[in-house]
Amino acid sequence: MRLRGGAVTAAVVLFAVAGCTEGQTKGSSGPEGAGSGGASGGEALAAAKSLTVKGRAPKTGYSRDRFGTAWADTDSNSCDTRDDILKRDLREVKFTDGDCKVSSGVLEPDPYSGKDVTYRRGRSQVDIDHIVALSDAWQKGAKYWDAGKRIALANDPLNLLAVDASTNRGKGDGDAATWLPPDKSYRCAYVAAQVAVKKKYELWVTAAERSAMEKVLSACPNEKLPTGGNPTKAPSRFHAK
Numbered sequence: 033m034r035l036r037g038g039a040v041t042a043a044v045v046l047f048a049v050a051g052c053t054e055g056q057t058k059g060s061s062g063p064e065g066a067g068s069g070g071a072s073g074g075e076a077l078a079a080a081k082s083l084t085v086k087g088r089a090p091k092t093g094y095s096r097d098r099f100g101t102a103w104a105d106t107d108s109n110s111c112d113t114r115d116d117i118l119k120r121d122l123r124e125v126k127f128t129d130g131d132c133k134v135s136s137g138v139l140e141p142d143p144y145s146g147k148d149v150t151y152r153r154g155r156s157q158v159d160i161d162h163i164v165a166l167s168d169a170w171q172k173g174a175k176y177w178d179a180g181k182r183i184a185l186a187n188d189p190l191n192l193l194a195v196d197a198s199t200n201r202g203k204g205d206g207d208a209a210t211w212l213p214p215d216k217s218y219r220c221a222y223v224a225a226q227v228a229v230k231k232k233y234e235l236w237v238t239a240a241e242r243s244a245m246e247k248v249l250s251a252c253p254n255e256k257l258p259t260g261g262n263p264t265k266a267p268s269r270f271h272a273k
Contacts, residue, residue, distance in 0.1 A: 076224035077249040077259040081225065084236040086172070094170040100183035100272040103160075105260055113187040117160050121194035122151055128165070128182035128191045142196040143222070147213035149196045159197040162230045163222070165204035181233070183266035190261030191229045208248065209240040228258040 033231040068086055096102070103114040111119075119125055122137030139149040139158060149217060151158040166174070166186060203211045208226055212219050223245050231236060237245070249255055 045086045045102040048214070049232040055170070074254055076220075076255040077246065077253055079231050079257050080223070080227045080242060080249055083230055083242055083245075085234040085239050085242055088238055089171045089175060091167060091171055093175060095168055096166065098170070098179075098182055099166050099174075099186035100179065100270055102186075104183060104184065104187055104217070104266070104270050106187045106230070106266045106270060108267070111235075113189075113192070114160050115210045117189065117192045117194055118146055118151065118158070120160075120189070121158070127223070128153070139194060139196065142192065142199065142215075143218045144195045144199040144213040144215060147196065151194075156197050158194055160199040161193050161200050161203070163191050163225045164233075164235065165195055165203070165207075166207035168207050169233070169235055172237065173232075178265075179272035180265040180268070183270045183272055184262060184264050185229075185233055187266070188229070188232075188264075190225070190232065190258060193225075207238070207241045208244040209238065212244075219248050220255045223248045224255045225258050231257075232261070235266060 103112040105112050107113075109116070115132055115134050116139060118134040121139065122134065123140045125137040126135050127133055128135040133153075134151070137151045139151065142146055144150045144161075149157050155228070155247060162169075164185075166182075169182075174185065183208050187247045199214060208223055227245060229235070229250075
């Protein structure tokens with residue numbers, strides 16, 4: 033199994049929390065882990081159960097700028113983070129000037145909807161989603177971090193996924209208790225990725241969120257925990273407000 037890298041509201045939860053088929057995750061490589069270099073089977077569910085539970089903090093003070101300039105090249109490979117993820121997740125990739133700026137490609141399929149989506153630069157059919165939304169992270173610990181850690185989270189490939197834009201806009205800053213991918217076969221991998229990010233960055237979860245995570249992962253008890261990504265602190269040359 034390979035793991036790739038959102039106004040749906042509470043109504044989505046009624047059908048979304050349940051439903052996940054182990055071994056049916058679709059997509060390209062994404063965050064390292066499921067089926068390739070991840071922890072041993074069962075680690076995703078165990079990790080979900082280990083996450084700290086607290087209430088959601090106020091959103092006061094949140095802005096995207098608190099996580100630095102969008103798509104900063106924190107891994108110093110001379111390509112911005114958005115293009116790195118497009119190269120990783122798209123098929124039939126074509127470039128503009130060299131092998132960095134992605135001009136076109138195809139999601140085969142989009143992990144959230146299960147449909148094929150064509151990407152062409154300058155159009156909005158494909159988003160790079162933060163699997164753990166930055167606003168959600170802000171309310172569950174990131175508010176208290178230094179800028180370097182917030183910038184790292186915003187640009188960590190473990191937390192990023194190329195997805196269908198229209199489906200992603202329905203997610204907003206939802207967590208596992210309020211939004212899950214419409215494609216039920218991707219839910220185990222999606223929740224495992226959220227757990228991996230929250231564990232790596234020591235973010236907490238709400239009681240409802242952890243319950244939703246455990247419900248999904250209980251249907252796929254051998255789901256691996258994704259690993260990899262960048263260090264949890266960005267190089268000092270990057271700054272955030």
